[in-house]
Amino acid sequence: xxxxxxxxxxxxxxxxxxxxxxxxxxxxxxxxxxxxxxxxxxxxxxxxxxxxxxxxxxxxxxxxxxxxxxxxxxxxxxxxxxxxxxxxxxxxxxxxxxxxxxxxxxxxxxxxxxxxxxxxxxxxxxxxx
Numbered sequence: 001x002x003x004x005x006x007x008x009x010x011x012x013x014x015x016x017x018x019x020x021x022x023x024x025x026x027x028x029x030x031x032x033x034x035x036x037x038x039x040x041x042x043x044x045x046x047x048x049x050x051x052x053x054x055x056x057x058x059x060x061x062x063x064x065x066x067x068x069x070x071x072x073x074x075x076x077x078x079x080x081x082x083x084x085x086x087x088x089x090x091x092x093x094x095x096x097x098x099x100x101x102x103x104x105x106x107x108x109x110x111x112x113x114x115x116x117x118x119x120x121x122x123x124x125x126x127x128x129x
Contacts (some may be wrong), residue, residue, distance in 0.1 A: 002048040003041065005040055010048075019097065066111045067091075077112035077119055078105070082112040084112065086121040 001009055004016070012033035021027050031050065035042050062076065069075035074091050077084050101113030105111070112119065119125075 001048060001051075002042065004046075008040060010042065013054075019095070054128050059092070060101045060105055062101055062105070062108060062111050064094065064097055064099050066113045067099060068116060076105070077116065079110040079112065080124055082124055082126070084121060084123045084125055087106050 015032050016028075016030035018028040022043060025100040029050065033042055053083045066076050067074055068077065068086075069088075074089050075086055076089055078087050079085075087104050090102045092100035092102045094100065112125075
């Protein structure tokens with residue numbers, strides 16, 4: 001909905017959601033709305049209120065830099081009990097910095113994001129922050 005047309009509901013498609021919240025703890029969302037009704041003028045940059053009527057699911061995301069292997073056989077190193085394990089994963093959607101993991105990882109797994117060249121499965125590691 002839009003404040004100019006409070007009694008009219010517009011349908012659209014979400015084309016972008018920001019990865020991080022702004023200072024007001026809100027996320028920038030871009031929605032594409034067909035603008036075919038000549039009596040109502042919706043312009044780029046206008047604000048509105050969005051209601052999403054879908055069953056949303058949560059996704060597990062990892063940084064793209066953690067990804068190893070190939071597109072057909074994606075893998076990541078994870079840390080368990082101070083040792084590295086190489087895990088096969090199944091990936092989903094992605095953007096420039098993150099990739100969705102559909103299978104192979106659990107929330108809370110520690111994924112290695114740097115130093116891959118010096119690692120092998122079973123290597124002992126210490127986490128440096």
